[in-house]
Amino acid sequence: MSRHPEVKWAQRLDKVYVTVQLPDAKDVKVNLEPDGSFTFSGTAGSSNNSYELKLDLFDKVNVEESKINTGVRSIFCIIEKAEKGWWKKLLRGDGKTPHYIKVDWDKWVDEDDDGDKLDLGGMDFSNFGGMGAEGMDDDLEDTDDEEQEVDKLQNVEKTEEAHPDAKMEAASST
Structure with missing residues (x-):
């Protein structure tokens, strides 16, 4: 039986930050579809527990410009929105947000403060791979x-x- 990892999210006008909190994750697989379907699977823990996640994001996304970084403690995804605009929530539908999805207040910016750069706390992006296109986004600069x-x-x-x-x-x- 698989478990759900803790997920944190924040957004900007043009992108959504999704962090899957899963220390020492192995066999990580992340898939993103243009319709906003986000799936994750991996194993972690001393007994190699299986973790799976399927999120139907609020709106369509640009898979080619989205990026992922698998770190020691988490899997960090920068998901580019297909159209700029503020999402009123992370997931589509009228249901209640699952308990394992939380707002990432460390990365959150209000709509009127969106011009600020995101400080990612010295995270190493040398192994940052894209889900489609190669390269880094200019928004990931040091403060x-x-x-x-x-x-x-x-x-x-x-x-x-x-x-x-x-x-x-x-x-x-x-």
């Missing part, structure tokens, strides 16, 4: 935090050059 830190350090160095006595004062303010 500007690193650039701001570099700018701070450069300002400290400039202060030190201009005022050698200010070294300790500038260093303690960072």
Whole structure:
């Protein structure tokens, strides 16, 4: 008998993020159809428990532009919507959302804040494979935090050059 893994989701105007929480997953298979049919299967755990999932997503998707990354703790999918627009929920139909599907508040953005970039917390995308097309999406860039830190350090160095006595004062303010 198969089990359902925990699923987290968030969306943007043009894409949906689906994370299947399944540590140490093996034999992972993910299939995405243009009509929005999303299926997942894999095994995990010391006794190789079987996990399966079938989701009928709210609307049609672009399979060629969608991507998947199988990590140690989860399977992360970026599903491109066929048409830009906000979905009122993840699944089509009037039924109640299953208990194993939850909103991913770490990735969630309100409609009016959609211009912000998503911070994926240093996730390694070197093995990021597509479900159709190759390559990375520009929306998966690091935040500007690193650039701001570099700018701070450069300002400290400039202060030190201009005022050698200010070294300790500038260093303690960072």
